[in-house]
Amino acid sequence: MKAVTPLLACIAVSVGLAGAYVAFGGLSYEPTAVADPCAPRPQRETTGTGERIEVVLLAAADETACELGVSREDLVLALRSVDELDDLAEREGRSRDDLEDALRAGLVRAVDEAEKDDLIGSSTAGALTFAAERLPLGLLLSVLRGASSFLD
Amino acid sequence: MLIGLGIGLALADSSVVTLALPDILREFDVEIPQVAWVLTSYNLVLALSAVPAAYAARRRPVIAFVLGTLVFAGASLACGLAPSFGALVGARCVQALGGAVLVCAALDLLTEVVGSDGSAVRTWALAGVIGAALGPAVGGILTETLGWESIFLVQAPLALVTLLACWRLRVRPLVEPAGRPNLGANLALLLVSGALTAALFLLVLLLVDGWRIPAAAAGIVVTVMPAAAIATSAVASRFGGLVTRSACGCILIAGGLTALGVLPGSAWWWTIAPQILVGVGLGLTLSALTERALHGRSPQAVHGGWTIAARHAGVVVGLLLLTPVFTTALDRNEDRALRAGAAAVLDSSIPPLDKLGVAQDVLALVRAADREVPDVRRAFDDRPDDAEYRTLEEQLVSELDRAVTAAFSRPFLLAALLALAALVPIFLARREPSL
Numbered sequence: 274m275k276a277v278t279p280l281l282a283c284i285a286v287s288v289g290l291a292g293a294y295v296a297f298g299g300l301s302y303e304p305t306a307v308a309d310p311c312a313p314r315p316q317r318e319t320t321g322t323g324e325r326i327e328v329v330l331l332a333a334a335d336e337t338a339c340e341l342g343v344s345r346e347d348l349v350l351a352l353r354s355v356d357e358l359d360d361l362a363e364r365e366g367r368s369r370d371d372l373e374d375a376l377r378a379g380l381v382r383a384v385d386e387a388e389k390d391d392l393i394g395s396s397t398a399g400a401l402t403f404a405a406e407r408l409p410l411g412l413l414l415s416v417l418r419g420a421s422s423f424l425d
Numbered sequence: 426m427l428i429g430l431g432i433g434l435a436l437a438d439s440s441v442v443t444l445a446l447p448d449i450l451r452e453f454d455v456e457i458p459q460v461a462w463v464l465t466s467y468n469l470v471l472a473l474s475a476v477p478a479a480y481a482a483r484r485r486p487v488i489a490f491v492l493g494t495l496v497f498a499g500a501s502l503a504c505g506l507a508p509s510f511g512a513l514v515g516a517r518c519v520q521a522l523g524g525a526v527l528v529c530a531a532l533d534l535l536t537e538v539v540g541s542d543g544s545a546v547r548t549w550a551l552a553g554v555i556g557a558a559l560g561p562a563v564g565g566i567l568t569e570t571l572g573w574e575s576i577f578l579v580q581a582p583l584a585l586v587t588l589l590a591c592w593r594l595r596v597r598p599l600v601e602p603a604g605r606p607n608l609g610a611n612l613a614l615l616l617v618s619g620a621l622t623a624a625l626f627l628l629v630l631l632l633v634d635g636w637r638i639p640a641a642a643a644g645i646v647v648t649v650m651p652a653a654a655i656a657t658s659a660v661a662s663r664f665g666g667l668v669t670r671s672a673c674g675c676i677l678i679a680g681g682l683t684a685l686g687v688l689p690g691s692a693w694w695w696t697i698a699p700q701i702l703v704g705v706g707l708g709l710t711l712s713a714l715t716e717r718a719l720h721g722r723s724p725q726a727v728h729g730g731w732t733i734a735a736r737h738a739g740v741v742v743g744l745l746l747l748t749p750v751f752t753t754a755l756d757r758n759e760d761r762a763l764r765a766g767a768a769a770v771l772d773s774s775i776p777p778l779d780k781l782g783v784a785q786d787v788l789a790l791v792r793a794a795d796r797e798v799p800d801v802r803r804a805f806d807d808r809p810d811d812a813e814y815r816t817l818e819e820q821l822v823s824e825l826d827r828a829v830t831a832a833f834s835r836p837f838l839l840a841a842l843l844a845l846a847a848l849v850p851i852f853l854a855r856r857e858p859s860l
Contacts, residue, residue, distance in 0.1 A: 287680020
């Protein structure tokens with residue numbers, strides 16, 4: 274047996290296996306795409322107060338994220354605490370005040386639009402607007418995280 | 426047989442703790458780059474001490490074998506009883522020192538027992554291949570059944586049993602000057618050993634830490650590689666001369682590693698075919714390169730010491746090169762997966778006002794995992810067991826599994842390049858007169 278025969282066989286087997294794995298989708302990893310917060314999202318049917326509040330909060334997150342130039346998901350993950358929000362501000366080269374202003378403004382706009390669309394009543398809208406404009410940032414984040422216990 | 430057991434034990438130790446690393450990492454509360462030192466320290470000391478140990482061993486091979494075995498056994502006990510991570514790494518260094526002396530002395534003992542240099546080298550190389558290949562599987566099964574400490578505690582009595590081989594054995598001391606080592610074969614051994622580190626170390630990390638397969642099950646999965654290596658060793662000579670076998674082995678190892686770098690899914694069965702390729706390559710190349718490095722050279726123990734130094738220097742290079750590549754890729758992919766996971770949570774159909782809670786519980790698990798792969802299923806432990814939550818849980822686990830699998834891609838591909846690089850010294854030195 275010539276020395277080159279086993280070498281060619283080994284190359285064929287190796288390339289064959291790697292090629293087959295690539296053909297099965299081996300090099301195709303991409304994380305699930307994250308939607309652009311500035312682009313309109315499809316309207317969702319809502320059945321209860323909880324879902325309506327969710328729509329308002331997600332719309333507020335989209336408004337704020339769009340203004341800040343970050344994804345809605347990064348913003349939501351940063352709402353865990355004031356420290357996380359500070360980390361996000363630092364990563365984006367913004368001040369805490371920029372983020373806080375954008376968050377409050379986004380929430381107020383989303384509440385206004387939801388009230389105009391009859392998605393939420395005026396009392397819920399008033400409570401949310403009050404929270405957005407007046408509550409200290411730490412307390413506002415607590416309200417957003419625990420909104421269900423207040424509003425469901 | 427007993428001498429072979431001693432060689433196998435000492436060389437298995439370079440990889441035997443691979444499957445125990447996640448348990449050691451948790452017990453001593455260290456991170457992946459630190460825990461890799463349980464492997465790195467052993468291989469580094471073995472690489473640095475093999476040649477001096479070989480020079481020392483050739484004067485009194487039997488005494489050197491006995492002393493090396495006693496040090497190895499004592500240090501194994503110390504590893505199993507180590508009260509801290511520092512003590513464990515320190516004991517591993519002493520264990521490697523004993524291992525270096527016993528492995529190098531064993532080559533002279535084998536020459537006396539089997540009667541010829543050629544047979545002794547083949548037996549010595551085969552024992553090394555079997556030890557290195559079986560190490561992770563045996564370590565994984567011991568870790569799962571008896572705990573990681575048992576890996577070391579079992580080794581001590583086994584090592585002492587090998588001393589029976591020295592009963593009434595007399596070996597003529599060799600004091601002739603040693604010639605220069607076979608640079609090409611040893612350099613190829615270094616590169617291919619670096620590549621094999623990826624196959625053993627990264628594959629185990631992927632199975633246990635990445636895909637959360639229990640260590641014993643992972644141990645069974647990775648037995649494919651040693652099984653293929655041992656089966657191939659039996660028929661290796663049919664592949665041709667030493668150069669052809671070495672080159673074929675490197676190509677197959679590179680092919681297997683490339684396939685591991687492009688895994689299409691996150692399930693253990695995808696690793697079987699690449700493992701067979703790596704195992705066959707291991708069976709072909711390690712013994713061929715070792716035989717080549719020792720062919721026509723004297724004294725055998727010294728040149729055997731050079732091969733041990735080259736192999737374990739390669740393991741160290743592999744660990745130092747691949748661990749940061751892997752951890753960086755893991756960090757980057759984890760961030761991307763986290764964002765995708767948050768999108769999955771926000772767009773899911775779980776009760777709307779629990780979405781932020783789930784997203785933040787998952788984030789807390791990621792942060793707490795601190796450069797390990799988080800178990801996101803724990804975020805669902807205290808949540809309702811209904812279809813919406815189960816669907817989201819599976820979505821998040823799948824997102825993370827894909828991200829983790831992709832994070833291993835680059836180090837496996839880099840290791841494949843190391844295996845291919847070994848072809849250069851193999852072909853450059855192919856005209857050596859001793860072949």
